[in-house]
Amino acid sequence: MLEFDLLATEGHARRGRLRLNHGVVETPIFMPVGTYGTVKGVSARSLHEMGAQIILGNTFHLWMRPGLDVMQQFGGLHRFEGWHKPILTDSGGFQVWSLGEMRKISEEGVKFASPVNGDRLFLTPEVSMQIQTVLDSDIVMQFDECTPYETKGHITTEAEARKSMELSLRWARRCQAEFARLENRNALFGIVQGGMFENLREASLEALVEMNFPGYAVGGVSVGEPKDEMLRIMAHTPHRLPAHKPRYLMGVGTPEDLVEGVAQGVDMFDCVMPTRNARNGHLFTRFGDLRLRNARYKTDERPIDPTCRCMACAGEPGTGVGAVSRAYLHHLDRCGEMLGPMLTTIHNLHYYLNLMQEVRDALDAGRFEAFRAQFKADRAVGLQT
Template sequence: MLQFELLKTDDAQGDYAGSHARRGRLTLNHGVVETPIFMPVGTYGTVKGVLPRSLEEMGAQIILGNTFHLWMRPGQDVMASFGGLHQFEKWSRPILTDSGGFQVWSLGEMRRITEEGVHFASPVNGDKLFMSPEVSMQIQTLLNSDIAMQLDECTPYETKGHITTEREARQSMEMSLRWATRSRDEFQRLQNPNALFGIVQGGMFENLREESLEQLVAMDFPGYAIGGVSVGEPKDEMLRIMAHTPHKLPAHKPRYLMGVGTPEDLVEGVAQGVDMFDCVMPTRNARNGTLFTRFGDLKIRNARHKTDHQPLDPSCTCHACAGASGVAWADGGRDGFSRAYQHHLDRCGEMLGPMLASIHNLHYYLNLMREVREALDGGRFGEFVRQFKADRARGV
C-alpha cells in the first residue's frame, strides 16, 4: 500500500521564486512519513552504531535496508523465519530496500552484466551467483519492505578514466527500462502488498533522462526515483541533473533522489521538487571524524579540539550535544559531551566516539528536514534557505 498526499507547494519569492519545493505525506503499510524526509541507511539491517530506539527518538520515520547485502548475509532462510526485515531488526516503522543494482555495479570486474541479469562472484565466499529483476523482487518481497526498488543498471560516470558516452548511457538506460518492466511484472505476480518504485536513469544526458522518465511514467509505478547520480561525476554535473529531472516527475507521486548527499545537496534537492533522500554520509563521515553542524562541518580530529569544552553544536539537542530532551540533570549538569571528549574518544579509537558522532550527524540531518518541512508549512522556504546558507558559511 502507498498513498501520497501533496499538502503544499512552495510559494517562495525573490531568489527562490519558482522553486519546486513541496510538502507531502506518504502513507505506507508500516506507518506515515512526512516529506521531505531523509532516510538513514541500514545496509546490513542496522544503521551503524545506532539503536532503533535512538533512531525513533531523533525523528527517523523510515530507514533503508540493502537487498544485496542481506541476501549475502544472513540469507533468505533467516529472513523468512522472521517474516521479514522489520521483526529481524526490531524496527516497526517503514523500510525502503534498494534493489541491489548499485552494489552489483560497484563489484566492477567481479561481475558480468547480460540482458538476463548479473552474474557475479559473492564478495563473502566466492560463490557464483545470479541477480535478475525477478530475483531482486523475490528477495525484496521476502524482506517485506514498504518500498521496493526495481533492479536497474547504475550507469557509471566513468570507468577506468573513460567517461561514459551518450551511446553507452542509452544502452544502459534502455536495459534498465526493460528490467523495470520485468521487475513490475514479477512484483505483481508475487502479489507483494507493498509499493515498487521505478528508477530514472540516463547518466548525465538530459534527453536520455526524459526518455527514461516518460517510459517509466507510462508504466504507472506508485513512486519514482532518480538514480545514477553521486557516482563519481563532478558536482556541477550532479546539480544539473538534479535541476532537470525531479520536477518533471508526476506531481501526485513521491520522488526519491538516491544516494545524495551533503546538507546543501538536500536543501537544493528539496528546492528542485525531491521528497525523499538517503545517503551513507552522516554515518560514514561520523566514523571518519567529520561532524555536520548548523555552522559548518567540524573535523573532530583537529588538535585544536583537544581542550575545547564546547559541545559539537551549541544549537543541537541530540544526545551527544545536549541530550535528546535538552533537559538538565538534577545536579545542574547536561547530558552532552564536549568537543575535547569526542576528540579524546576518536584519538583513542574508543567505539563510543563514532557512536556519538553518528547519533549527532543523523540527528542533524533529520532535524534539517524537520526545519525544511516547518518552513514549507509556514510559507518561509526562501527565507529558510537564505539563513541556512548563511549559517553554514559562518563556520565552526
C-alpha cells in the same frame, strides 16, 4: 500500499505525506541507511527518538547475510531488526555496479562471485523482487543498471548511457511483472537513469511514467561525476516527475544537496554520508563542518553544536547525563573507543533529520525560500571561521 498527499508547494519544493504499510512518513524526509539491517552503532530506539520515520535496508547484503531463510523465519526485516516503522530496500543494482570487473552484465541479469564466500550468484530483476518480497520492505526498488560516469578514465558516452538506460527500462518491466506475480502488497518504485544526458533522462522518465509506478527515483547521480554535473541533473529531472507521486533522489548527499534537492522538487533522500563521516570524525553543524581529529579540539570544552538538541550536544536534562565536549569526543576518537562513533553518528543523523524537520516547517509556513537563504548564510559563515 502507498498513498501520497501533496500538502503544500513553493516553487518546485513540496510538502507531502506518505502512507505506507508500516506507517506515515512526512516529506521531505532523509532516510538513514542501514546496510546490514542496522544503522551502524545506532539502536532502533535512538533512531525513533531522533525523529527517523523510515530507514533503508540493503537487498544485496541481506541476501548474502543472514540470507533469505532467516528473513523468512522472522517474517521480514521489520521484526528481525526490531524496527516497526517503514523500510525502503534498494534493489542490489548499485552494489552490483560497485563490484566492477567482478561482475558480468547480460540481458538476463548480473553474474558475480559472492564477496562473502565466493559462490557464483546470478541476480536478475525477478530475483531482486523475490528477495525484497521476503524482506517485506514498504518501498521496493526496481532492479536497474547504475550507469557509471566514467570507467577506467573513460567518461561514459551518450550512446553507452542510452544502452544502459534502455536495459534498465526492460528490467523495470520485468520487475513489475514479477512484483505482480508475487502479489506483493507494498510499493514498487521505478528508477530514472540516463547518465549526465538530459534527453536520456527525459526518455527514461517518460517510459517509466507510462508504466505507472506508485513512485519514482532518480538514480545514477553521485557516482563520481563532478558536483556541477550532479547539480545539473538534479535541477533538470525531479520536477518533471508526476506531481501526485513521491520522488526520491538516491544516494545524495551533503546538507546543501538536500536543501537544493528540496528546491528542485525532491521528497525523499538517503546517503551514507552522515554515518560514514561521523565514524571518521567529520561532523555536520548548523554553522559548517567540524573535523574532530584536528588537534585544536583536544581541549575544546564546547559541544559539537550549541544549537543542537541531540544526546551528544545537549545530554538528557533531569537524568544526570550531560552534554559531551569536543575534547571528549576527540579523546574517544584518538583512543579508538566505540562510544565515540556512536555519539558522533547520533549527532550527524540528528542534524540531518532536524534539517528536514526545519524544511517541512518552512514549507508549512510558506517561507521555504527565506529558510533556504538563511541556511546557506549560516553554513557559509561557519565554513569561513
